[in-house]
Amino acid sequence: MNFFKTSRGSAIVETGLRREGRYREMVRRVFREEGMPQDLIYLAQAESAFQPQAVSKAGARGMWQFMSFAGRKYGLQKTWWVDERQDPEKATRAAARDLRDLYGQFGDWYLAMAAYNSGAGAVQHAIERTGYADFWELYHRNVLPKETQNYVPIILALTLISKDPGRYGIEFEREPALKADTVKPGQAIDLRLVAETIDTDLETLRSMNPELLRLVTPPDSEFVLRLPEGTAERFFAEIAAIPPEKWVSWRRHKVEQGETLSSIAKQYRVSPAEVADANELATGTSLEEGQKLIIPAASRSEASTGKLIRYRVRRTDTIATIADEFDVTTAELRKWNHLRADHVVRGTSLRIYPGGMTPAPPVSQRQAKAKDTPATSSTLIAQRSGGTKQNPPVMEARPASTVVHRVKAGETLWSIARAYQTTVEAIQAGNRYLFSRPLQVGDTLTILPTR
Secondary structure (H helix, E strand, C coil): HHHCCHHHHHHHHHHHHHHHHHHHHHHHHHHHCCCCCCCHHHHHHHCCCCCCCECCCCCCECCCCCHHHHHHCCCCCCCEEEEEEHHHHHHHHHHHHHHHHHHHCCCHHHHHHHHHHHCHHHHHHHHHHCCCCCCHHHHCCCCCCCHHHHHHHHHHHHHHHHHHHHHHCCCCCCCCCHHHHHEEECCCHHHHHHHHCCCCCCCHHHHHCCCCCCCCCCCCCCEEEEEEEHHHHHHHHHHHHCHHHHCCCCEEEEEECCCCHHHHHHHHCCCCHHHHHCCCCCCCCCCCCCCEECCCCCCCHHCCCCEEEEEEECCCCHHHHHHHHHCCHHHHHHHHHCCCCCCCCCCCCCEEEHCCCCCCCCCHHHHHHHHCCCCHHHHHHHHHHCCHHHHHHHHCCCCCCCEEEEEECCCCHHHHHHCCCCHHHHHHHCCCHHHCCCCCCCCCCEEEECC
């Protein structure tokens, strides 16, 4: 209690209690449904200060800090797409059931709380050593881990302060409770497309769905996506204009004053005709401010890889999403543009080398190299795939110029697309399982002929 009345301690309490407002109603509802004491909510304050994406040095994750094995025990799944330890409601229910089981084992809430921190084995061992099934006896006999000895008093102090914060000089204003609409998209969809469809920002959407590890939702018909309250109907109405198979590659754009089909097409590296065709517009059509356009996916060719392009930052962009779009790292993006942080201002022009490569050598150098090294079909294949003449890609011929490629260590969808002068989207379309899991060594890919 004395520590939490210091300036440092009170700042910790205020931060946690402020954020608690976002999840308070949900946690209390889940605890009621599971028959749990309401004051156990302050374990989440001690564990993570109510941060769904908190990660400990040991690898525990989420608001309730589950390790992987404990999460799986209580039904929290981790896949390439999601980590349910970071889902506030699912993790809260798992924590309630974990604590209920610990109470059933020890018959005392203080011991259950201690076991939640150190593990049931450590508490059981301490009881067997001393013969006392009482937290305070174990505390005074110094038979529990130091962190656990502090853990229970911390939670009790936080509980007392939260009931009368003014008495302890704690001032804060709780964040409003999270209000959300829930939808089932039915299949994978890019969060950027969702954000553009309902006119919200990407970070809001990600904060409402902290369990998502990717910018794309899983291709699971039962996956539930949370949207800002009151936007579900609009989402379904507007997303209907885009074919479901394009939900991971197409975008939406809200026209701003002075924009034209040509200027918008340039932003997304597509032609004005493609934008016009996707929206059933004449090529020379003038646009109205606020009008929503569908933007088809841009095709990337090998010729553009590694060459400098200029990219103007859009409203929903972040350093991470831009890096993901051009298959580069955030570190490379910051280096090329002398950025010190991950924040980037809308409208900024960025230097980007797609694929994370350095600038291509001058034409004269490439021509000279070509003269020195006779190009055969096998050497060209090896160069494109990153292999050697003696070790070309493993592939089999298929009818109609279709090729089968067997994935080797170190290859990515981007590098394979470059090798065959196609796009990542085209490879995914021809190998639909890539929407449900990442590329793996040994996968057999069907490479469709380019049109």
